[in-house]
Amino acid sequence: MKNILFLVFTFLAHCIQAQNKNYDEQIARELGADDFGMKNYIFVLLKTGPSKIEDKKTRDSLFAGHMKNIQKLADEKKLIVAGPFGKNNLNYRGLFIFDLTSIEEVKKCLEEDPTIKEKIFDVEIIPWYGSAALKEYLKTADKIWKTKP
Numbered sequence: 001m002k003n004i005l006f007l008v009f010t011f012l013a014h015c016i017q018a019q020n021k022n023y024d025e026q027i028a029r030e031l032g033a034d035d036f037g038m039k040n041y042i043f044v045l046l047k048t049g050p051s052k053i054e055d056k057k058t059r060d061s062l063f064a065g066h067m068k069n070i071q072k073l074a075d076e077k078k079l080i081v082a083g084p085f086g087k088n089n090l091n092y093r094g095l096f097i098f099d100l101t102s103i104e105e106v107k108k109c110l111e112e113d114p115t116i117k118e119k120i121f122d123v124e125i126i127p128w129y130g131s132a133a134l135k136e137y138l139k140t141a142d143k144i145w146k147t148k149p
Contacts, residue, residue, distance in 0.1 A: 033132035043128035051119035065114035
């Protein structure tokens with residue numbers, strides 16, 4: 001009898017799941033959201049690499065290329081979040097979140113970055129499950145900067 005009651009309560013709990021009154025199927029579909037409003041991304045952690053480039057002109061040129069690559073990937077809607085970390089003891093330098101599902105495709109994008117090519121940065125690439133609304137970030141981000149970094 002206890003087993004039957006457990007099954008009945010489990011079934012009822014499953015049937016009475018909370019529904020979002022604000023749910024917009026069209027937006028969810030456009031953003032690639034699953035039933036929980038989530039989707040798969042690729043998270044990249046940038047860490048201090050083994051290369052130490054002392055020449056300021058060379059280093060500045062490599063970082064200019066790094067920023068150019070970030071902008072290119074954002075324009076292509078492949079990269080939706082990028083930014084540096086503050087000082088820390090873990091040698092973590094920054095992060096990227098790619099709106100791509102293939103680690104191989106992300107690796108190809110990273111090969112274009114001169115700071116990664118020259119081993120100023122090492123990377124860790126990790127599949128990540130987050131809000132599908134994260135893609136909306138770029139639309140707003142482009143409207144709030146006054147001067148380019």
